[in-house]
Amino acid sequence: xxxxxxxxxxxxxxxxxxxxxxxxxxxxxxxxxxxxxxxxxxxxxxxxxxxxxxxxxxxxxxxxxxxxxxxxxxxxxxxxxxxxxxxxxxxxxxxxxxxxxxxxxxxxxxxxxxxxxxxxxxxxxxxxxxxxxxxxxxxxxxxxxxxxxxxxxxxxxxxxxxxxxxxxxxxxxxxxxxxxxxxxxxxxxxxxxxxxxxxxxxxxxxxxxxxxxxxxxxxxxxxxxxxxxxxxxxxxxxxxxxxxxxxxxxxxxxxxxxxxxxxxxxxxxxxxxxxxxxxxxxxxxxxxxxxxxxxxxxxxxxxxxxxxxxxxxxxxxxxxxxxxxxxxxxxxxxxxxxxxxxxxxxxxxxxxxxxxxxxxxxxxxxxxxxxxxxxxxxxxxxxxxxxxxxxxxxxxxxxxxxxxxxxxxxxxxxxxxxxxxxxxxxxxxxxxxxxxxxxxxxxxxxxxxxxxxxxxxxxxxxxxxxxxxxxxxxxxxxxxxxxxxxxxxxxxxxxxxxxxxxxxxxxxxxxxxxxxxxxxxxxxxxxxxxxxxxxxxxxxxxxxxxxxxxxxxxxxxxxxxxxxxxxxxxxxxxxxxxxxxxxxxxxxxxxxxxxxxxxxxxxxxxxxxx
Numbered sequence: 001x002x003x004x005x006x007x008x009x010x011x012x013x014x015x016x017x018x019x020x021x022x023x024x025x026x027x028x029x030x031x032x033x034x035x036x037x038x039x040x041x042x043x044x045x046x047x048x049x050x051x052x053x054x055x056x057x058x059x060x061x062x063x064x065x066x067x068x069x070x071x072x073x074x075x076x077x078x079x080x081x082x083x084x085x086x087x088x089x090x091x092x093x094x095x096x097x098x099x100x101x102x103x104x105x106x107x108x109x110x111x112x113x114x115x116x117x118x119x120x121x122x123x124x125x126x127x128x129x130x131x132x133x134x135x136x137x138x139x140x141x142x143x144x145x146x147x148x149x150x151x152x153x154x155x156x157x158x159x160x161x162x163x164x165x166x167x168x169x170x171x172x173x174x175x176x177x178x179x180x181x182x183x184x185x186x187x188x189x190x191x192x193x194x195x196x197x198x199x200x201x202x203x204x205x206x207x208x209x210x211x212x213x214x215x216x217x218x219x220x221x222x223x224x225x226x227x228x229x230x231x232x233x234x235x236x237x238x239x240x241x242x243x244x245x246x247x248x249x250x251x252x253x254x255x256x257x258x259x260x261x262x263x264x265x266x267x268x269x270x271x272x273x274x275x276x277x278x279x280x281x282x283x284x285x286x287x288x289x290x291x292x293x294x295x296x297x298x299x300x301x302x303x304x305x306x307x308x309x310x311x312x313x314x315x316x317x318x319x320x321x322x323x324x325x326x327x328x329x330x331x332x333x334x335x336x337x338x339x340x341x342x343x344x345x346x347x348x349x350x351x352x353x354x355x356x357x358x359x360x361x362x363x364x365x366x367x368x369x370x371x372x373x374x375x376x377x378x379x380x381x382x383x384x385x386x387x388x389x390x391x392x393x394x395x396x397x398x399x400x401x402x403x404x405x406x407x408x409x410x411x412x413x414x415x416x417x418x419x420x421x422x423x424x425x426x427x428x429x430x431x432x433x434x435x436x437x438x439x440x441x442x443x444x445x446x447x448x449x450x451x452x453x454x455x456x457x458x459x460x461x462x463x464x465x466x467x468x469x470x471x472x473x474x475x476x477x478x479x480x481x482x483x484x485x486x487x488x489x490x491x492x493x494x495x496x497x498x499x500x501x502x503x504x505x506x507x508x509x510x511x512x513x514x515x516x517x518x519x520x521x522x523x524x525x526x527x528x529x530x531x532x533x534x535x536x537x538x539x540x541x542x543x544x545x546x547x548x549x550x551x552x553x554x555x556x557x558x559x560x561x562x563x564x565x566x567x568x569x570x571x572x573x574x575x576x577x578x579x580x581x582x583x584x585x586x587x588x589x590x591x592x593x594x595x596x597x598x599x600x601x602x603x604x605x606x607x608x609x610x
Contacts, residue, residue, distance in 0.1 A: 001061055001098070002110050004045060006031045010064065010093040011041035014111040017065045019098055022046035027057040029253055029286075033083040035073035040089035041066070049095045051081035061098035063106075066091060075219050075256040077407070082253050082285070085217050085261065218258020218284075222411035225263055225279050225322050226255075227315050229307050229332045232268040232298035236335040240361075241297045243396045244333060249289045250400065254407045257285045262411070263321060264288055269307035270300030275314075280321030304338035308381070309345040312352050327419040329410050331357045332381065335396075337364050337372045346381035350462045352524050353420035355383045357410065359391045361399060383418040422601035423456065424463035426528050427481050427521040431513050433533040434470040434500035437562065442586040443499040446532055449589040451494045453530070454487070456597050461485040465525070467517045468494070471509035472502025473538075477516050506537035510544035510555075510571070518553055527553040528600065531571055534586075536564040545571045554603070555579060556596060560586055578603070 001019050006026035026046035034040035039048040049055040049062045057080065070092050075085035100106060228251075230244055248266070255262045263283075266276040276295050282288040311330050316322045330349065337360075349356055358378040364371065374380065382389035388409060393399050409415070430450050434443065450468070457464040465481040478497050484490050513529060521527050529548060548555050557568040559582045572579035578599050581592045 001106075002108065004110075006044060006046045008045055009042055010039070010045050010048075010066070011091060012113050013045075013064075014113055015066075015107050017063075017104075017106070018110060019061060019063050019100065019106040020045065020110070021061050022049055022055055022059045024057060024059040026050050026055070026059065027080045029082060033081055034075070034086040034089070035070070035092070036076040036078070036083055038067065038070060038073070038092050038094055039083070040070070040073050040086050041091040041093055042086075042089060043083075043093075045093070045095070047081060048083075048093070051076075051078050051083050052095050053079050054095050054097055063096045063098050063100070064093055065096070066093050068092060074221075077254045077256075077404070082256060084256055084285075085219055085258065087217060218261020218263075219256040219411075220260045222255065222262045222407075222413075223260065223323075223326045224329050224410060224413065224416075225316065225326045226265070226329045226331065226410060227279075227311050228264065228266045229273070229304070229311060229330060230266060230268050230295075231302060231333050231335045232270045232300070233302040233335065233339075234270070234299045235302065236297075238297065240335060240396045243399060244335075245292055245295060247399050247403065249292050250403045251407060252285050252288045252292065254403055255285065255411075257283065257288055259283055263323070263326075265315065265320065266292065266295065267307060267311055267315060268295065268298055269303060269310075270298040271303060272300070273303075273307040273310040274298065275320075278315070278320035279323075301339040302334065302336070303340045304332060304334055304377075304381075305340040305342040305345045308332065308342060308349055308356070312345065312349045312354060316352075316354065327413055327416045328352075328354045329357065329416065330354050331359065331406070331410070333359045333361070334378075335361055336368075338377055339373060341374045342377050343374065343380040347462060348524075350383055350418045351522060353418060353425065355389070355410075355416045355418040356381055357389045357391070357406070358382050359393060359399075359402065359406070361393045361396055363392060383416070388415060418462075421458075422604035424458040425604075426457070426464050426526040426600075427518070428454070428457065428464060428466050428528045428530065429481075429513055429517045430466070430468045431506075431509050431529060431531045432468060432470045432478075432497075433504060433506070433531075433535070434502065435472050435504040435535065436501045437504070438499075438534050440499050442534070445586045445589060447494055447497055449532070449593065450530075451491050452590060452593045453596060454490055454494065456593075457487075459485070459487040459490055466490045468497065469509060469513045469517055470497065470500055471505065471512070472500050473505050473508075474502065475509050475512035475516075476500065480517060481520055481522075504533065504535050504537055505539045506531065506533055506567075506571070507539040507541040507544045510541065510548060514544070514548060514551060514553065518551065526604065527551070528556070529553050530556045530558065530596075532558045532560070533563050534560040535562045536567055541567055541571050549573065556581070556599075558589075558592070558596075559583075560589065 001021045003021040006023060006028065026044065027050050031044035031047035033043045033047040033051050035043065037052065045064060050057060054062055069088065069090040071088050073086040073089065075083045228248060230248065232241065252264060255264065257264060263279040265278040265281065267273050268276055277291055282291055316328045346356055358381055360378055378390050379385045391402050391406065393402055432446060432450065454466050459466060467481045468478040470476050470478055479493050484493055518527050545555065555571055555573045557572040557580045559565060559568045561584060563582065565582055568580040568582065569576040581596065583589055583592060
């Protein structure tokens with residue numbers, strides 16, 4: 001069975017089906033693998049074998065079969081190997097255990113698409129091209145099928161070449177993604193042709209089938225914008241700081257970084273936080289790992305609260321690579337405990353749509369708890385206190401066990417509860433007509449409509465908040481945004497609202513709501529006002545409606561029975577067709593509730609997130 005090295009790619013071997021022996025050590029991430037189960041032929045053959053579970057890192061014999069190219073390859077982490085995603089590739093292969101089929105003869109010598117590395121990579125004795133004695137004659141390959149784009153004399157006498165991985169590490173800096181590496185010149189062979197002795201190179205037209213390095217796109221099933229807040233305080237020490245960096249590198253390797261998947265930036269904190277690199281600095285796992293290795297410790301205190309505030313205010317910006325549609329995640333690493341408070345700044349982070357995770361390593365022992373500035377700091381900081389967002393690691397030496405659980409959680413975007421959605425990021429103020437024309441029975445129907453809308457939202461002090469104003473000639477604040485912070489309490493408060501009775505001054509009610517309700521709205525909340533009236537206003541609504549628009553309040557106007565539709569359109573945010581509704585009877589209010597929720601969400605989804 002022919003033996004190959006870890007860096008040999010399936011695309012370099014022409015045989016459609018073959019058996020090879022892999023050496024030990026092919027689990028190393030420098031041997032790139034693309035796909036899961038079915039692998040792009042640009043993958044390391046032996047790396048794919050380890051990823052698939054056919055081999056372990058000790059090596060062994062495998063059976064390889066070429067199959068058709070795929071329209072896409074999905075990366076995954078398996079058996080200690082992180083494979084990468086790839087949009088498409090012209091050829092694929094699958095790996096199986098080395099159990100020969102009856103009647104099938106597998107080649108004892110592999111046929112390569114390149115002459116340069118055949119002997120080195122296969123460990124076989126192969127006849128070299130003979131130097132032609134007459135200029136212009138065609139060289140006939142013996143085992144190899146590709147005339148190499150190198151001078152003939154050099155090709156004839158070239159010593160065994162080094163594996164590609166070695167040449168990469170010996171170069172002063174890695175080549176940029178998308179640039180053709182030396183090995184890529186050997187991938188995807190062209191047909192043998194005449195070698196020109198005057199130039200020593202294959203004609204240019206025969207180079208057209210070369211392929212360029214595939215650019216990793218990242219795992220689309222884990223599209224998040226992630227900030228790591230790492231502890232650079234003096235107390236962590238140099239050794240534990242190195243362990244922290246290695247943990248970071250392992251997480252980055254497992255995440256499969258790329259523009260269509262997760263992006264990662266790093267902030268280091270001590271006395272003050274500083275961005276080591278932002279979300280758009282590095283677009284693949286390998287570059288990120290190189291950058292992480294170069295991070296030096298800052299020293300100082302362990303001011304976690306200051307770091308979280310810094311990330312909330314500045315890190316997740318468009319200028320720093322924030323993509324808007326991807327969930328924002330902050331993973332905070334703490335050695336022991338913070339030296340400042342985190343509760344208030346973490347609440348602002350949650351309200352800003354940031355999913356805060358905490359990894360506390362070697363937390364305070366019982367005798368040390370008297371020194372902790374803020375007891376229970378992790379539960380006060382994380383997105384939710386359900387255990388999903390917190391990791392308590394007993395020792396830095398066992399931190400590596402947290403890699404896979406963390407990756408699994410941050411990529412579970414359906415459970416990232418603090419990401420902003422149309423249902424958890426608004427201050428919704430109801431302005432309810434309590435005039436005499438409504439009547440007690442119909443007023444209860446209106447309150448039920450208000451309850452039906454409210455229960456669709458995720459209500460808490462950091463999610464959507466609800467307030468209500470009732471008006472006639474006068475106005476009354478039934479409850480403000482900060483009065484109740486649970487859905488049950490809001491629904492109970494709505495039921496308790498008493499019918500007032502009187503005239504209809506809608507303009508004055510809008511102005512009152514702006515001053516008494518929305519003035520206390522939080523700056524990172526979307527302000528939504530829902531006006532419900534059954535008649536024409538006794539006062540002017542134009543100026544108050546314009547004031548609401550100028551203050552950034554989105555107004556929905558709901559008219560019933562005798563309400564004036566032209567007035568509804570004046571009060572409603574443009575376009576009026578999406579923000580004004582009319583029903584001819586109170587009993588039909590329930591019919592428009594789903595459309596209002598849908599329009600609120602459609603409008604939210606059309607705007608930049610986070």
